[in-house]
Amino acid sequence: MTMRAAVLRDYKLSMPIECVAIEEPRADEVLVRMVATGICHTDIKVATVQGLSPRPIVLGHEGAGIVERVGANVRKVQPGDHVVLTFDSCGRCPTCLEGKPAYCYEVRDVCFGGKRLDGSTTISCDHGLIHGNFFGQSSFASHALANERNAIKVRKDAPLELLGPLGCGLQTGAGAVLNSLNLRPGQTIAVFGTGAVGLAAVMAARIAGASKIFAVDISVERLELARELGATHIINSQSEYPLAKILAETGRGVDYSLDTTAVDAVAVQAIDCVGPLGTCGLIANKSPQQSVPVNILSAMMKGRSVRGIVQGDSVPDLFIPRLVDFFMKGMFPFDKLVKFYDFEAINQALDDAEHGRTIKPILRISSVSA
Numbered sequence: 001m002t003m004r005a006a007v008l009r010d011y012k013l014s015m016p017i018e019c020v021a022i023e024e025p026r027a028d029e030v031l032v033r034m035v036a037t038g039i040c041h042t043d044i045k046v047a048t049v050q051g052l053s054p055r056p057i058v059l060g061h062e063g064a065g066i067v068e069r070v071g072a073n074v075r076k077v078q079p080g081d082h083v084v085l086t087f088d089s090c091g092r093c094p095t096c097l098e099g100k101p102a103y104c105y106e107v108r109d110v111c112f113g114g115k116r117l118d119g120s121t122t123i124s125c126d127h128g129l130i131h132g133n134f135f136g137q138s139s140f141a142s143h144a145l146a147n148e149r150n151a152i153k154v155r156k157d158a159p160l161e162l163l164g165p166l167g168c169g170l171q172t173g174a175g176a177v178l179n180s181l182n183l184r185p186g187q188t189i190a191v192f193g194t195g196a197v198g199l200a201a202v203m204a205a206r207i208a209g210a211s212k213i214f215a216v217d218i219s220v221e222r223l224e225l226a227r228e229l230g231a232t233h234i235i236n237s238q239s240e241y242p243l244a245k246i247l248a249e250t251g252r253g254v255d256y257s258l259d260t261t262a263v264d265a266v267a268v269q270a271i272d273c274v275g276p277l278g279t280c281g282l283i284a285n286k287s288p289q290q291s292v293p294v295n296i297l298s299a300m301m302k303g304r305s306v307r308g309i310v311q312g313d314s315v316p317d318l319f320i321p322r323l324v325d326f327f328m329k330g331m332f333p334f335d336k337l338v339k340f341y342d343f344e345a346i347n348q349a350l351d352d353a354e355h356g357r358t359i360k361p362i363l364r365i366s367s368v369s370a
């Protein structure tokens with residue numbers, strides 16, 4: 001079948017839309033007509049940094065759409081179902097079996113390898129193969145082939161064109177608070193960076209009943225939005241020293257913190273602002289080599305933990321429908337982060353995301369009723 005896809009052939013933020021071929025679903029696969037796809041900073045990183053994924057490739061990993069056809073063994077979804085596509089996992093390794101698919105042993109191959117695990121590719125054009133399967137979807141396209149595992153059925157009364165970012169950025173921030181850190185009512189948290197991931201964490205902290213939610217950024221507009229979405233204290237780190245303010249307000253430090261900025265000095269503050277028996281979650285990184293110093297005495301005496309977090313420890317079949325329910329009840333108003341673009345304006349949307357002009361761009365690809 002032919003389809004339209006944004007094909008990345010280079011290492012810059014330029015993905016012309018081309019007419020390409022996509023295979024029919026294999027036994028465990030699902031063909032989805034894309035309605036809309038979010039843009040995540042991981043798309044931007046993979047597009048611009050060498051060595052993370054092969055070329056040519058179709059990126060996109062926050063897809064939302066309607067199931068068109070399913071393979072012979074698929075039981076979870078059927079044609080006509082509304083689905084959010086999320087990260088892929090193997091389903092067989094020890095972490096998948098423990099219900100932690102975000103830490104799948106095969107994550108490099110299934111999410112970044114550009115091929116199925118048997119080495120075949122799902123997309124091609126007249127000049128040869130095109131890598132697909134990015135996060136098991138490659139959803140910067142009119143259609144995507146997902147695995148049954150990473151196609152998540154969602155309720156039909158929810159606005160499908162809005163839901164794609166639940167598949168990565170939003171489940172990461174919200175899941176970090178509700179799953180990874182398991183914040184309890186009355187506890188405190190500091191969220192460094194108020195992009196899509198950080199703001200999802202702020203909204204989740206409000207849902208969980210945090211007594212103090214510190215939001216730290218260098219953007220006045222984003223900090224104002226953070227306040228609207230639940231932050232009890234906002235800190236502009238260009239004019240205030242976050243660590244001093246957090247210690248002054250809490251006395252002994254926060255129970256939890258998250259770094260979503262990937263800035264060395266910020267990550268260090270995120271670790272240092274955590275009080276006794278608290279945990280700092282590291283969600284973002286700039287490069288594979290990035291590392292920051294940890295004060296051992298302080299970590300030891302406070303019994304402080306520092307941990308990495310991928311995809312908010314989500315079990316997507318359970319967590320994404322839960323986030324949709326929160327949205328429908330008005331408790332998780334992530335539509336405030338979103339700006340819609342036509343699919344044809346993908347390069348503008350990528351540029352706006354990279355330069356911070358849009359918090360969460362979503363590409364409109366087809367209408368729900370098409």
Ligand SMILES: NC(=O)c1ccc[n+]([C@@H]2O[C@H](COP(=O)([O-])OP(=O)(O)OC[C@H]3O[C@@H](n4cnc5c(N)ncnc54)[C@H](O)[C@@H]3O)[C@@H](O)[C@H]2O)c1
Nearest residue numbers: 041042172193194195196197217218261283284309310311
């Ligand atoms: N671990 C995961 O599973 C996972 C999943 C999705 C995204 N991510 C990563 O999370 C990160 C955040 O994603 P996002 O979409 O929210 O990005 P974003 O760029 O919108 O958010 C980052 C925020 O940090 C702020 N910032 C930059 N420098 C700062 C400083 N010195 N002090 C304070 N704030 C500063 C920016 O103004 C911005 O608001 C990205 O690096 C992305 O790749 C990780």
Ligand SMILES: [Zn+2]
Nearest residue numbers: 040042168169
């Ligand atoms: Zn992502």
Ligand SMILES: [Zn+2]
Nearest residue numbers: 090093096104
């Ligand atoms: Zn696995």
